[in-house]
Amino acid sequence: LSTWSAVPAGPPDPILGVTEAFKADKDPRKINLGVGAYRDENGKPYVLPSVLKAEEIITASKADKEYLPITGLADFTKLAAKLAYGADSAPLQEGRISSTQSISGTGALRIGGAFLARHYPHSKTIFLPVPSWGNHTPVFRDSGLEVKGYRYFDKKTVGLDFAGLKEDLRNAPEKSIVLLHACAHNPTGVDPTPEQWAEISDICKERGLFPFFDMAYQGFASGNTARDAFALRHFVKEGHQVALAQSFAKNMGLYGERVGLFSLTTSSPEEKARVDSQVKIIVRPMYSNPPIHGARIAGTILGSPELYTQWESEVAGMANRIISMRDKLYDTLTHDLKTPGEWRHIKSQIGMFSFTGLTPPQTKALAEKAHIYMTGDGRISMAGLNGGNIVYFAEGVNAAVR
Numbered sequence: 001l002s003t004w005s006a007v008p009a010g011p012p013d014p015i016l017g018v019t020e021a022f023k024a025d026k027d028p029r030k031i032n033l034g035v036g037a038y039r040d041e042n043g044k045p046y047v048l049p050s051v052l053k054a055e056e057i058i059t060a061s062k063a064d065k066e067y068l069p070i071t072g073l074a075d076f077t078k079l080a081a082k083l084a085y086g087a088d089s090a091p092l093q094e095g096r097i098s099s100t101q102s103i104s105g106t107g108a109l110r111i112g113g114a115f116l117a118r119h120y121p122h123s124k125t126i127f128l129p130v131p132s133w134g135n136h137t138p139v140f141r142d143s144g145l146e147v148k149g150y151r152y153f154d155k156k157t158v159g160l161d162f163a164g165l166k167e168d169l170r171n172a173p174e175k176s177i178v179l180l181h182a183c184a185h186n187p188t189g190v191d192p193t194p195e196q197w198a199e200i201s202d203i204c205k206e207r208g209l210f211p212f213f214d215m216a217y218q219g220f221a222s223g224n225t226a227r228d229a230f231a232l233r234h235f236v237k238e239g240h241q242v243a244l245a246q247s248f249a250k251n252m253g254l255y256g257e258r259v260g261l262f263s264l265t266t267s268s269p270e271e272k273a274r275v276d277s278q279v280k281i282i283v284r285p286m287y288s289n290p291p292i293h294g295a296r297i298a299g300t301i302l303g304s305p306e307l308y309t310q311w312e313s314e315v316a317g318m319a320n321r322i323i324s325m326r327d328k329l330y331d332t333l334t335h336d337l338k339t340p341g342e343w344r345h346i347k348s349q350i351g352m353f354s355f356t357g358l359t360p361p362q363t364k365a366l367a368e369k370a371h372i373y374m375t376g377d378g379r380i381s382m383a384g385l386n387g388g389n390i391v392y393f394a395e396g397v398n399a400a401v402r
């Protein structure tokens with residue numbers, strides 16, 4: 001008998017499963033709207049020109065391949081924290097942000113989960129929005145936290161269930177941990193307004209809730225990195241101590257390079273040093289130290305005024321192309337095809353994704369009849385749409401809902 005004969009087969013990943021089905025489809029009209037990676041106007045992966053320039057600079061410098069410190073490349077981590085918190089952030093200026101380079105956003109969430117499980121002195125329960133990115137629950141559960149949910153999305157309005165959100169946060173046990181998507185909520189594309197963020201901040205204060213921000217899309221939501229950091233910066237200004245997971249997968253297109261940052265705001269440089277020492281104790285047995293190349297790319301871009309300006313316009317370019325696809329899809333459905341239903345949410349939603357409101361049977365029909373692939377919850381990656389396929393997609397949706 002094999003040692004592994006009792007290992008049960010696990011369920012396939014719901015998102016990667018969509019890609020498998022897409023690959024197997026031989027129809028030339030096929031469209032993959034499942035994957036959360038940017039595609040250009042021709043449906044191709046996009047390497048940012050600023051990234052290519054940074055790589056040329058790195059190659060020319062003949063940099064070595066020595067190990068990084070446990071907490072990563074300092075030239076990258078300092079600038080990444082500045083990008084998130086803002087140059088005028090008090091904890092940044094006062095040297096009291098503990099930060100460590102991470103294996104992209106997922107790794108940052110995992111380090112944060114482990115740190116909170118070990119050192120957070122209060123309730124070890126983290127509240128996630130319902131729904132949330134599918135990997136949040138296993139990441140935090142495997143980190144040793146208990147996972148619960150707070151209401152977030154209202155199916156009826158295809159918008160934010162703000163009353164439900166407030167009620168659930170008010171009823172959460174004092175000093176619980178709350179996961180907040182900093183911008184471009186995945187999977188719904190629905191974000192609180194600045195006024196709603198201010199109220200959420202007040203509730204967190206009243207209840208002593210600990211905010212853990214997941215910022216996987218800074219710049220990708222509005223095209224402006226400062227605007228997309230509003231929620232995080234507001235909370236910090238309001239005096240909250242926060243945890244933050246940053247990813248450079250989407251906004252620099254560095255998906256496979258795995259570049260991210262985990263950070264915590266502390267009360268003093270002395271406290272920061274203690275926290276740093278414990279973050280190192282968590283990282284060292286997990287993967288010893290992070291990879292170097294992607295951090296060099298991000299650090300080079302963030303550290304060069306010229307490349308930084310170029311990068312910001314490239315992020316805006318990606319965000320704006322997505323926004324233009326939202327407008328075009330809305331217009332085609334509403335005006336050209338007179339598709340039944342209300343589609344304004346396609347335009348009001350933010351970031352990479354749109355929760356279309358399509359039902360599981362409709363998404364199944366779209367795959368079988370029109371070769372259009374998306375997750376069963378009706379979420380589409382707007383980046384998968386372009387001038388060449390958007391009308392075909394709209395026609396497929398139109399047929400599926402009639």
Ligand code: PLP
Pocket residue numbers: 036103104105106107133181186214216246247248249255260
């Ligand atoms: N958090 C959210 C909300 C995401 O959507 C993603 C990626 O899809 C991530 C975190 C982490 O991505 P990565 O580990 O590639 O940075």
